[in-house]
Amino acid sequence: MCTRMAQQPLLSLPEFQSVSTGTLLVKEPLNFWGGARVKPKDTKNSEPVYEPATGRVLCDMIPCGEEEVDEAIKSAHSAYLKWSKLSGMERARFMLEAARIIRERRDEIARAEVANNGKSITEAQVDIDVAWQCIEYYAGIAPTLSGQHIQLPGGSFAYTRREPLGVCVGIGAWNYPFQIAAWKSAPAMACGNAMVFKPSPMTPVTAVMLAEIYKEAGVPDGLFNVVQGGAETGGLLCHHPMVAKVSFTGSVPTGKKIMEMAAKGVKQVTLELGGKSPLIIFKDCELENAIKGALMANFLTQGEVCCNGTRVFVQREIMPQFLEEVVKRTKAIPVGDPMCEATRMGALISKPHMEKVLGFIKQAKEQGAKVLCGGEQFVPNDPKLKDGYFVSPCVLDNCRDDMTCVKEEIFGPVMSVLPFDTEEEVLQRANNTTFGLASGVFTRDIARAHRVAENLQAGTCYINNYNVGPVEVPFGGYKMSGFGRENGQVTIEYYSQLKTVVVEMGDVESIF
Ligand SMILES: NC(=O)c1ccc[n+]([C@@H]2O[C@H](COP(=O)([O-])OP(=O)(O)OC[C@H]3O[C@@H](n4cnc5c(N)ncnc54)[C@H](O)[C@@H]3O)[C@@H](O)[C@H]2O)c1
Ligand SMILES: C[N+](C)(C)CCCC=O
Numbered sequence: 001m002c003t004r005m006a007q008q009p010l011l012s013l014p015e016f017q018s019v020s021t022g023t024l025l026v027k028e029p030l031n032f033w034g035g036a037r038v039k040p041k042d043t044k045n046s047e048p049v050y051e052p053a054t055g056r057v058l059c060d061m062i063p064c065g066e067e068e069v070d071e072a073i074k075s076a077h078s079a080y081l082k083w084s085k086l087s088g089m090e091r092a093r094f095m096l097e098a099a100r101i102i103r104e105r106r107d108e109i110a111r112a113e114v115a116n117n118g119k120s121i122t123e124a125q126v127d128i129d130v131a132w133q134c135i136e137y138y139a140g141i142a143p144t145l146s147g148q149h150i151q152l153p154g155g156s157f158a159y160t161r162r163e164p165l166g167v168c169v170g171i172g173a174w175n176y177p178f179q180i181a182a183w184k185s186a187p188a189m190a191c192g193n194a195m196v197f198k199p200s201p202m203t204p205v206t207a208v209m210l211a212e213i214y215k216e217a218g219v220p221d222g223l224f225n226v227v228q229g230g231a232e233t234g235g236l237l238c239h240h241p242m243v244a245k246v247s248f249t250g251s252v253p254t255g256k257k258i259m260e261m262a263a264k265g266v267k268q269v270t271l272e273l274g275g276k277s278p279l280i281i282f283k284d285c286e287l288e289n290a291i292k293g294a295l296m297a298n299f300l301t302q303g304e305v306c307c308n309g310t311r312v313f314v315q316r317e318i319m320p321q322f323l324e325e326v327v328k329r330t331k332a333i334p335v336g337d338p339m340c341e342a343t344r345m346g347a348l349i350s351k352p353h354m355e356k357v358l359g360f361i362k363q364a365k366e367q368g369a370k371v372l373c374g375g376e377q378f379v380p381n382d383p384k385l386k387d388g389y390f391v392s393p394c395v396l397d398n399c400r401d402d403m404t405c406v407k408e409e410i411f412g413p414v415m416s417v418l419p420f421d422t423e424e425e426v427l428q429r430a431n432n433t434t435f436g437l438a439s440g441v442f443t444r445d446i447a448r449a450h451r452v453a454e455n456l457q458a459g460t461c462y463i464n465n466y467n468v469g470p471v472e473v474p475f476g477g478y479k480m481s482g483f484g485r486e487n488g489q490v491t492i493e494y495y496s497q498l499k500t501v502v503v504e505m506g507d508v509e510s511i512f
Pocket of ligand 2: 300
């Protein structure tokens with residue numbers, strides 16, 4: 001059991017007044033376009049949405065059909081026509097105000113995120129901070145967007161204009177629901193686009209809070225819209241002729257489908273997909289930091305993190321000390337009520353997902369891995385949590401590169417530990433995967449650190465840390481982990497296009 005934190009100011013929804021585990025019921029519509037929540041037209045395909053910590057139904061997710069998707073996109077388009085004509089400074093003012101409101105309401109949003117996602121309140125608060133920081137960062141970039149002047153012969157010249165794409169679609173995963181919505185909408189809006197965002201059907205609750213906040217900050221109605229739904233609604237968005245770009249976060253199989261659908265309309269795509277990232281720990285590392293890094297690389301958000309370093313390669317000489325300490329600290333992770341400030345690991349997203357994760361662990365044992373700790377369904381003492389989807393964090397030893405737990409993304413709290421002997425060998429093994437999202441190396445040898453970073457085939461390499469994600473830094477994958485980037489300056493390129501204007505100052509020279 002845990003003590004409730006002091007009450008914070010309210011969102012517009014009465015149900016957020018006293019959110020603690022087992023209390024939230026969301027009855028308000030979760031769609032948002034034209035500057036307001038929109039009731040679903042047809043409730044026949046509704047799906048229950050569960051609170052992971054209790055297994056209780058939190059709300060119904062009612063998918064949007066063709067007519068609703070069309071309304072949302074048209075609403076976005078009309079907002080785009082106004083928003084794209086504002087200067088960067090003007091756009092920035094609205095975005096800074098939205099960031100301020102998020103900061104002010106951090107706790108309410110975090111609590112709703114916890115109720116819907118199951119992650120610990122400590123992590124959810126960080127996610128909300130990252131969300132407002134992202135909006136603030138792109139507000140800072142908006143006024144700097146500019147083109148180039150190119151002098152041509154005879155006084156003629158050309159210039160380039162960085163222009164928005166139009167209506168962008170964002171499709172999100174369930175592990176960082178609010179943060180993903182911010183990571184997509186902030187750069188899109190900074191560049192002058194409008195967005196229609198579809199959250200995961202398992203986490204429909206908080207994206208609409210972001211929509212309300214943008215409205216309160218004063219952006220034009222329709223600039224950021226939310227449609228609820230699953231694969232079918234996602235498909236309607238991808239195929240819609242008024243959509244210029246799709247930014248997708250999710251699994252590799254769905255990413256492939258998104259790319260196919262977008263290809264039909266020659267729409268731009270950003271794909272932020274899954275991973276099975278290597279973390280390499282050399283014997284010359286600062287072991288205390290490496291152990292902390294391995295825990296951060298594996299157990300944030302119950303292990304449901306795309307860039308997690310789940311293949312932990314440890315140089316053989318330090319394996320015993322590493323394992324002893326990592327197991328001791330893994331066993332000490334407080335698992336339980338995610339709303340408690342002392343909790344460090346909450347509940348997995350759903351019962352089927354929990355069963356899938358437990359299935360991976362069972363298979364790992366059958367293939368010869370040794371469970372050093374955890375890896376079981378966990379039932380907290382608090383009776384209200386008895387039907388929650390908790391799994392005790394697990395460390396697997398005796399792993400080999402050919403095991404399923406080492407090759408496939410588990411998306412749960414499971415660390416696979418693998419011994420290695422040489423740098424050359426570990427690089428070859430680390431890169432022997434179709435994924436390429438992230439990677440990490442712990443060593444005190446500065447030359448080795450940079451050599452390893454250069455040779456790892458991944459979109460990010462952490463040196464002597466893991467899973468830090470400042471919004472100033474680009475994030476995205478190599479290989480089948482996707483392409484395009486989120487965060488950092490470079491993301492502007494993925495939400496804008498360049499127009500060249502050529503100006504003749506003399507007479508036309510015609511060959512005809
Ligand atoms: N690289 C990243 O930044 C990043 C971040 C978070 C999660 N992920 C990845 O996401 C996966 C987990 O999330 P998930 O289970 O929600 O992924 P998922 O692929 O099942 O679903 C992601 C989103 O796609 C939608 N969708 C599903 N089928 C669709 C279709 N045919 N057309 C259009 N939309 C469709 C879903 O409704 C959901 O909103 C993991 O693989 C994880 O690594 C990647
Ligand atoms: C843990 N980070 C660095 C915040 C990345 C989260 C996005 C991936 O799931």
